[in-house]
Amino acid sequence: MLPVACEDPAGYADRSRRFADVPAGDGSRHAITVHRPASLSGIVGTEQTPQGQPVEVSCATCHEVLRPPPELPTSARTLGGPHSGLRFEHGSNECRSCHDPERYDRLRLASGESVPMTDALRLCAQCHGTQHRDWLHGAHGGMNGHWDLTRGPRLRNHCVDCHDPHAPAFPRFRPMPPPPDAPRRRADHG
């Protein structure tokens, strides 16, 4: 097959209009920031403030003062207090598979290393390596901002932004409405 070139650049009467005048950058790049979900530093209660906002309680509010009981429960069913009624659908994991049994406001990696809640990404990556690999390359998880980091920053979603760590399957929901001209069973023409 013949190579097909882009349109002849001479097609522009004013050659200076062919490309944008982009000032040469100094090589610096903007940051990629990972969003920090609120659920990693506290829980959102069902109660509301007088302003109608849901009450957020940081983990430390209870777990800094209360000495933890000697053992974590093995099942979500036995949880009480603010954690009662927790839906748990994450394989055969137990609480201590992820939570640090010594310090409830922290997580524990398989290596035994205790990490803060906000490092949950490292914990998830232990089992979900392929997803983590894809995430590192921008091929898993939503983002906002710039593809070109020389021009602006990028904000990446955290695992927990989209997946509830206790029931991580992405929820099913109603889609946005279909196009009004869509026939029910056929790809259509505009």
Next chain:
Amino acid sequence: MDEKPTRRVALKVLGATLGAAAFERALSPLRELSEITSVGDFMQKHYRELSRDEMNAVLRRLEDETQQRYGREVTIRDVRPTEGVQFAYALNLSVCIGCRRCVDACHVENNHDRPTHQSYIRVLEMTSGSMDMEQGNTGYDHTVPAEGKFYMPVQCQQCENPPCTKVCPVEATWQEPDGIVVVDYNWCIGCRYCEAACPYHARRFNWHKPEIPAAEINPDQSYLSNRIRPQGVVEKCTFCLHRTREGRLPACLEACPTGARVFGNVLDPNSDIRWVLENKRVFVLKEELGTRPRFFYFFDV
């Protein structure tokens, strides 16, 4: 004028009157045209023949016209490509759940006609195991993702060998140096040949003057992309060039809740898009047609 009122005179007068009426009637389309087309519009040169000053004059005129017709102050820019950038897009079909958020984001970003809920993206609901996009269903309206289905959003594939630009009789559509296929909406004559030539159903025709409430208009506009299109012209996805040519991500990507979409400069060896093209088993739609899309699909394996 000393002719007597004869039958001959009467016929002459009648004939002249009918002739004048017919002439007037024949010209009426031009009169109606002048209501929707200004003299500036009519005399405007092709996009690629405009000098910078002429381009700026056109942009200011279009901004004024938008203000008059839609009651909204907007900024219309001429955003040009960056040298050394070639765009490519990839979409992970294992992750897409068919929620149509990208469809809606496109609708809002690109100032589409509100009553028809127009968008440059259609999501095909496909039966698992099938790859025939002609059998895809765009009209699904149930909880997603449905059992036994996968979802394939289709928009302009920004082909490297685009059939649509070749059929245009007036060169109103062409491929830019960064790979984006654009339309000069002021040069398009609305013949819809390009729409027929596109194997991906990616082009849309403005049957009516687009209707958008002033408050809903996206005021950040560009000449070749999301400015409000006139009636009777063809429009298409431009990879949101008013955003992407300035380094930002396209609106459909930012709206995606699952991160199924990957976008970037394929000439940058360290870009996310390059990693996907090099490490995932990507494919293109209707490869056998030789259109060489810049839009890739892949499944996680």
